[in-house]
Amino acid sequence: MSITQKGDVHVSTDGHVTVLEIRRPPNNFFDLDLIRDLSSLVEALDEDSDCRAILLASEGKAFCAGADFQRRPAELAGAVEDRNPLYSEAVRLFHNRKPIVAAVQGPAIGGGLGLSLVADFRVAAPEARFGANFVKLGIHPGFGLTHTLPRVIGVQKAQWMFMTGRRLTGEEAAAVGLVDLLVPADRLRAEAMALAQEIAEGAPLAVQSTRATLRRGLADAVQAQTDHEFVEQKWLARTEDHREGIRAVAERRPGRFVAR
Template sequence: MNEAQQEERQVGKVTLELDGHVAVVELRDPPANFFDRDVLAAVADAGERATAEGARAIVLCSQGRHFCAGARLADATGGLDPRASAAAVYEQAVRIFRFEIPVVAAVQGAAVGGGLGLACAADFRVAGPKSRFEANFSRLGFHCGFALSLTLPRIVGQTRAELMLYTGRALRGAEAYAAGLADRFAELGEERAAAVALARELAGAAPLAVRSMRATMRAGLLDRLEAALAHELDEQERLWRTEDAATGITASLERRDPVFRGR
């Protein structure tokens, strides 16, 4: 791929732009940028295509106010087969985790639930003053997903990950950066530019060496990935049937605090 080459391709709600050795993969469904199986498949296709065409680093970003609010709650509880829907999402998530080149997520606004999982699938995250990283599953009444049981402790440490998961409390902007959940902190509106700058730095290193070291560093995560996703899905399916999950999801949709009864 020529260094000066720049083009953009779109599949559904996802675009791929190749600029030299950096690929920019963008979700385009603002403001929340929810995902489903097809959106994640398009992200996976874009990343794999970019790698095949010579990209050395990927910027994962979103259009509009927020990075990603995860899957729509109705997809988890209102579909004909919520387990099958979630399993299809996780199948595509595995493809994203298995990208061969580094990924930098530009997180403006919220990365919530599965959106946090998507951000944590990246190697690095860039935050800004209004970024919000939130594992809200306990406030919805069911188990975390998108392999956050693996990725979040790797990034912020076991105890901090447990605190985020058990309470559902968000880490915002500078607090996320201080906790190591974000690797760069940018001015408001400059999150993507900072992510591209980091991706260019990564792309400027010896590509074979970067790929080799990345494979070494992520081997433990990838070895455990599918088993972790399967366990998370089993627990999600079990808890979706509870009164607490119905309470939490309804309260979230109605923008009020839930009152859980432990059943």
């Protein structure tokens, strides 16, 4: 693929591995444009026979801190669509055929955690943080996380993360199976690339076929789950608790919720 940049996503190659690097430092907040650009790129790479694996990475202190609720706090409350366009783009990501390794150097929070779970494998540094902090924002989980997180770490551990909003360190995430390989920060990109290269050494058609079997029905399940998540998010976005949650997170304090 000859593209070297699409929006805020930089594209490079190393052998049969294509690197997609999000460049919105320091927090790498996502929006519809970013997820659309990523989904378009992975679709193009599905048709590129030279690409046998993808390394998903980001520039800055965070892998992806999710949506920026401070800039667009009313987006969900004003939504009238039956289906969130952003989630439709996320589903496109789950339809891709090439294996993905994510290099997680810092926070992967909320939808950023969801983005990391698009990948088949997560390589992380101890400084990484994984959080599904939706209840602290007074909102329902999204990005298909209510399907993808239990699929990776089990229902009980996923419920624990969702209900508490607690952030896991790199070590804690590795202990529950959310991280596949924990490496020092200065070796993160190299080790993630080494894993992607190891995958790319396999017979590409066999790798893709095996992956498709293991992920059979995943994209359809994410579509159904994001439809439900969006319904819940729309009414919760109109509550006092959601407005308080946004303030509380911004002010780094516990929320004073009133169940309204």
